[in-house]
Amino acid sequence: MLSRHADGLFWLGRYVGRAVDVNRLLDVAYNAQLERSADEGAEVWRDLLRVLSKQDDFSEKHGAGLSTEKLNRFLVFDAAQPGSVAHSVRQARTNVMNVRDAVPIEMLESVNALHTLLASRALEAIADSSPHEIYDAVAVGCRRIAGVIEDGMARDDAYSFLMLGRTLERAEMTCRVIEVSASVGRDDAATWMGALRSLSGMHSFLRTHGPLASAGDVADYLLHSEVFPYGVLHCLRSAAEHLASVTEAGQWQSPRALGRVASQVEFMDVPRVDSAQFESVMDEVLVGIRRVANTFTEDLYRFGREPSLFSFEAM
Numbered sequence: 001m002l003s004r005h006a007d008g009l010f011w012l013g014r015y016v017g018r019a020v021d022v023n024r025l026l027d028v029a030y031n032a033q034l035e036r037s038a039d040e041g042a043e044v045w046r047d048l049l050r051v052l053s054k055q056d057d058f059s060e061k062h063g064a065g066l067s068t069e070k071l072n073r074f075l076v077f078d079a080a081q082p083g084s085v086a087h088s089v090r091q092a093r094t095n096v097m098n099v100r101d102a103v104p105i106e107m108l109e110s111v112n113a114l115h116t117l118l119a120s121r122a123l124e125a126i127a128d129s130s131p132h133e134i135y136d137a138v139a140v141g142c143r144r145i146a147g148v149i150e151d152g153m154a155r156d157d158a159y160s161f162l163m164l165g166r167t168l169e170r171a172e173m174t175c176r177v178i179e180v181s182a183s184v185g186r187d188d189a190a191t192w193m194g195a196l197r198s199l200s201g202m203h204s205f206l207r208t209h210g211p212l213a214s215a216g217d218v219a220d221y222l223l224h225s226e227v228f229p230y231g232v233l234h235c236l237r238s239a240a241e242h243l244a245s246v247t248e249a250g251q252w253q254s255p256r257a258l259g260r261v262a263s264q265v266e267f268m269d270v271p272r273v274d275s276a277q278f279e280s281v282m283d284e285v286l287v288g289i290r291r292v293a294n295t296f297t298e299d300l301y302r303f304g305r306e307p308s309l310f311s312f313e314a315m
Contacts, residue, residue, distance in 0.1 A: 013165025069128035114141035171235035261288030
């Protein structure tokens with residue numbers, strides 16, 4: 001496998017994961033703002049933009065006013081906006097075209113179907129009137145892609161590269177949700193319950209902690225759970241397993257970078273969520289996750305930036 005193919009599979013996993021996560025966050029935020037006053041509802045949308053680090057980009061394009069229609073056009077349909085669902089799906093389509101020999105034909109078909117749906121503007125016409133139909137349609141398309149990954153891909157290096165990208169994307173998204181929840185809600189239980197809902201973790205959390213858990217309990221669960229699919233530690237351990245299974249990866253630096261950040265998360269004591277120390281700890285974890293992705297790219301292209309010249313097995 002060429003290094004550029006390995007890189008393409010990694011980013012295919014990241015972009016597919018990003019589309020799923022942004023769509024899920026939009027769905028939860030839309031439901032949350034329906035239960036609040038106009039001012040409180042606008043704050044819900046602001047929180048979402050903070051999670052995605054898109055406040056400035058949104059203001060530049062749509063001004064200060066916040067509405068369901070504007071958010072959907074910006075975060076779902078604006079293919080020119082990095083981080084939007086349409087942009088992520090378009091990038092995933094580009095990557096799957098580049099690695100089509102390494103993935104089942106059903107992968108190309110499912111990614112292309114979702115890309116065509118978003119580009120057709122059929123859903124954009126209901127950006128304000130029927131947001132649930134938009135989120136459901138995108139979710140169905142994403143689940144189809146996930147089904148191909150789980151049921152149609154051989155457990156080889158191609159699968160490991162794709163899943164490495166997917167799990168790192170999940171870990172980073174969970175850290176962003178934790179960071180913004182602490183910044184906006186401090187120790188407000190309702191804010192942290194919203195964080196759990198945005199990551200589909202409410203049911204699993206309540207089963208183990210009950211309804212009277214504190215904000216600190218939620219933060220600890222999202223960071224340290226070994227069984228919750230969006231738990232940061234769970235994602236990092238899964239990423240480490242996929243990376244360790246790659247041929248010749250023992251010679252790389254990225255497994256060491258991944259091991260360091262996983263150990264940091266596993267053994268750290270979670271500070272109070274309303275403390276400055278908590279913000280510092282979360283920043284360190286995010287920096288560590290991003291360092292893993294950067295180191296992985298350096299490992300792939302350690303002999304130069306022309307990826308067509310060599311395969312990653314040669315390292």
